[in-house]
Amino acid sequence: MATPTYQPHAQTSKAVAWYQPTLIQLPTPTKDLFLRYTDLKTEDAVKAHILAVREKAWQIHPYPCIGLFKFLNFSIHLSPIYPEILNRIRAGQTLLDLGCCLGQDLRKLAFDTGTSSNLIGADIEASFLQLGYELFQDRASLQAHFVTGSIFDEDFLATRKGSIDIIYLGSFLHLFNLAKQRVIVSRLEELLVPRAGSVVFGRHIAALEGGPFFMESLGWDMFRHSEVTIRELWGAGWEVHSQLEEYESATQESGNWQGDTTKQMTFWAIRR
């Protein structure tokens, strides 16, 4: 197969607070996965490989999740409903990871279940999906399906409507303002299997009080949820659980550009 070419982003300066030049620590689940899932045999080899691929990802889009190595903070397994998700995937149910970036959480699922053909990753950046194969060295073995597109496209995953059992949103919903989040919710409702038990779960920046905020790094108007506002977003007909959790991070404290030392995330799950 020809080597993929990547479209560089117009603004990739590293003189920003959300670029951490070196990788000091690997979260334990991430280290375990790289050492057992890839051909890399030592922690130093893993770190050098990650740094090289991270540089390519930064040229594609200088997101904080790339600059601060947050793509190494696998998050899906921290969800309180992760054991149930593993069982459902082993039983053949379909999972969509929307805004999957390098597909890191899909690799975690594939690693933990030993199955990947019923996994779908979607992202607006085609290059991230390609780089994921390079990062995890699994182009020949991973059977997950990857789709390039925006959730706001009218024909986004049109052939999958009404067929997806489980949708995961890792640090995705909070990227958008409330009006756009309402559009996302209606698109997700169309994609889900129309039966009780279909589930959307995810994580986002923790907030005790929900409300709009401006993300300097992206220049975007976003909206952070509290337990109250996430319930309001989904409305009637959905059972909503939301809770704060601590997590192990690959981001250095000193490079923590939001001044947030709590390392907390809100994990939520919504069931039809």
Ligand SMILES: C[S@@+](CC[C@H](N)C(=O)[O-])C[C@H]1O[C@@H](n2cnc3c(N)ncnc32)[C@H](O)[C@@H]1O
């Ligand atoms: C903050 S990153 C989160 C990545 C990963 N899910 C995680 O938990 O770390 C957001 C991802 O959403 C993707 N994205 C942004 N807008 C999108 C859209 N409209 N449709 C699909 N993906 C989008 C970005 O390219 C990026 O990979």
